[in-house]
Amino acid sequence: MATSKIYQQPGMEQVTLSAAMQALADPCRLAIVRRMLEQPEHEFACNEFELDLSKATISHHFETLRDAGLIQTRVDGRKCLSSLRRASFETRFPGLLDLVLNETGA
Numbered sequence: 001m002a003t004s005k006i007y008q009q010p011g012m013e014q015v016t017l018s019a020a021m022q023a024l025a026d027p028c029r030l031a032i033v034r035r036m037l038e039q040p041e042h043e044f045a046c047n048e049f050e051l052d053l054s055k056a057t058i059s060h061h062f063e064t065l066r067d068a069g070l071i072q073t074r075v076d077g078r079k080c081l082s083s084l085r086r087a088s089f090e091t092r093f094p095g096l097l098d099l100v101l102n103e104t105g106a
Contacts, residue, residue, distance in 0.1 A: 015069030023068035043081035
């Protein structure tokens with residue numbers, strides 16, 4: 001009998017601004033977060049993102065975002081669904097996600 005994977009997410013009190021900024025510095029992770037910001041009520045499977053990367057690399061990006069406290073992931077059957085921890089993140093770092101969404105990459 002297979003057991004479901006349980007993803008560990010840090011408590012928001014453990015999340016640091018430097019970890020969040022490092023996670024957001026990568027263009028692929030930034031694209032993932034921006035997409036999640038555009039659809040805040042949606043839970044995403046990794047394969048919903050059109051990234052020209054291997055499955056392992058995409059999984060690594062999601063792990064980095066999870067470790068930085070930006071996303072949470074839950075298992076639903078055989079799917080792993082991730083969503084942005086916007087409310088919690090906004091409480092911890094007010095305005096940061098709005099900056100991410102509105103930044104144009106000048």
